[in-house]
Amino acid sequence: MSEPQPTIHVVDDDEAMRDSMTWLLESEGYTVACYDSAAGFLAARGDHMRGCIVLDVRMPEMSGLELHEKLEALGSRLPIIFVTGHGDVPMAVSALQRGACDFIEKPFNDEDLLSRIRRALELDAELSAREQRNHAIARRLEQLTLREREVMQLVVAGKLNKQIADALDISMKTVEAHRARVMEKMGVRTLAELVKAVMTLN
Template sequence: MPPEPAAEHIVYLVDDDEALRDSLVWLLESQGFQVAAYASAEDFLANWQPDLSGCLLLDVRMPGMNGLELHERLKARFSTLPVIFITGHGDVPMAVSALKGGAADFIEKPFNDADLLRLVSQCLSREREEGARRRQGAEVSRRLAQLTVREREVLDLIIAGKLNKQIADTLGISIKTVEVHRARVMEKMGAQSLAELVQAVLGVEAGVR
């Protein structure tokens, strides 16, 4: 049994097979998942918003825009919605290629209901974790933007492991002034310790790279 999904996370299902679509909606909803189903990639794309959260269960082969094409369109829009492909046997090489292109996973027809539920649950859990990291990174970036030029210089030297005296010598200011700037940096960044400050900033910089 999958863990109870968060209310704000939705499983978006895109499949042109009405019978399979209805079956999957029933299965997912019976396990407490919220589901939004679409009969075509075009319909989903018309309703896509950048802030969608949850995961996308996407058939590979559909008339019109297929699943792989929709995935590429979403990537071009910088979508963060994780994608699980539903594939037929002959589609597995394409699905593997999609994984290399950033898809979360794929499941092959005919699939076991329990396997699908487990995969969706795992995908949603990862998406929640990634969403939390993105929000934390955005908050750290917002706080960094509030630092003055001098405070940012002091911060960069703190991150580099410099002591107050070394920072003072590098910037040509007094140790007392360094201490004042350091205290302001800690306050503006909302950090309770030097380790917390360094981890937060390095985490954002790693995300940029």
């Protein structure tokens, strides 16, 4: 399955603001999708969306902050940049503390917005790469037999082959064979790499 195109999702009930942001972002070569309400974005949202959200704090029916809470509950990891009026800064700071990526205060200049969007897209790329690594490790773990998992857990816990053999009531030779298969199936060469891979998923 091909990786979805990173898109800047602009959620704002102000049509003039949506139009000016679209013009600016498309002129910089970005793909843009606009929504005139939080509900409109939720209806279009998919789990595999890439990019970031530029989200107005104050909107009728469902505010930007309420949308942020809903997205958190849905497990969305798209970075959010809040667009705020002067009086909304305390709310935006509170949203940052709850995991939003950034906020920008109106009126803002184009370069300020673009630099924040670049940072948000870098963050999205990092999160996506980490997610792919985690999926790959999880798939490798699924290939291990129950005994190989037991051996791996003891290896990762720092046990020596003799201690593992005693704990599982098997021979040292069998421990070595299992250990070699664990390293091969997990795609690692060193104990340090194995520990890192297992810790990634814990």
